[in-house]
Amino acid sequence: MSIRILAVNGSSRRDSLNQILLDVAVVGARIAGAEVTPIPLADYSLPLYDGDLEAEYGLPDGAHALQALVAKHDAMLIATPEYNGGYTALLKNAIDWISRPCNDGSSGVALLTGKVAALVSASPGQLGGVRSQTGMRAVLDKLGMLVIPESFALSHAHQAFDVEGKLKDENVERLVSGVGAALYRTAAQLA
Ligand SMILES: Cc1cc2nc3c(=O)[nH]c(=O)nc-3n(C[C@H](O)[C@H](O)[C@H](O)COP(=O)(O)O)c2cc1C
Numbered sequence: 001m002s003i004r005i006l007a008v009n010g011s012s013r014r015d016s017l018n019q020i021l022l023d024v025a026v027v028g029a030r031i032a033g034a035e036v037t038p039i040p041l042a043d044y045s046l047p048l049y050d051g052d053l054e055a056e057y058g059l060p061d062g063a064h065a066l067q068a069l070v071a072k073h074d075a076m077l078i079a080t081p082e083y084n085g086g087y088t089a090l091l092k093n094a095i096d097w098i099s100r101p102c103n104d105g106s107s108g109v110a111l112l113t114g115k116v117a118a119l120v121s122a123s124p125g126q127l128g129g130v131r132s133q134t135g136m137r138a139v140l141d142k143l144g145m146l147v148i149p150e151s152f153a154l155s156h157a158h159q160a161f162d163v164e165g166k167l168k169d170e171n172v173e174r175l176v177s178g179v180g181a182a183l184y185r186t187a188a189q190l191a
Pocket residue numbers: 011012013015016017018019081082083084085086122123124125126127128129
């Protein structure tokens with residue numbers, strides 16, 4: 001059976017280390033058999049969530065588009081960069097908009113509930129963004145998502161890749177692509 005995974009990065013930076021890491025996990029998921037859709041969150045032009053804005057104008061087009069994408073996928077592979085010990089506003093803001101009621105009045109939260117997720121993170125620091133993963137795991141858990149135990153936090157990430165974006169350490173490469181593969185396996189078992 002076909003398993004569709006939405007791959008999302010919480011950084012919109014051009015040379016995002018999290019994006020390079022996410023790409024490795026995406027390859028792992030694809031090799032395992034998943035259909036993966038990587039999306040750049042910045043393309044969805046979401047304003048900061050504001051209840052008055054929502055009440056007056058409804059959801060922005062980008063939020064509807066993200067809701068439709070989530071609805072079409074079985075699982076989410078998320079790179080969650082760490083800013084000041086937590087996840088990024090870009091990522092949380094997208095989740096907040098997705099969680100709001102859809103065009104037809106159905107629940108945005110229900111789109112996420114029951115879906116499987118996996119987390120990776122990369123940071124030049126020593127902890128690799130693991131605190132961001134802890135925070136993001138709690139958010140996804142609250143939304144009823146199943147966050148698998150397989151994850152990877154890449155420390156000293158600015159030194160971890162070669163010029164082609166390949167991880168220098170083969171063991172790390174295996175573990176990161178293993179996160180994507182584990183996400184595929186779990187989603188397939190639940191489907
Ligand atoms: C506002 C800000 C706060 C940051 N705080 C942390 C932090 O708490 N822990 C950490 O490991 N790195 C921190 N960093 C460094 C980021 O992890 C680093 O810039 C990383 O490369 C961002 O991800 P990206 O390369 O995917 O854009 C911070 C960076 C910024 C801009």
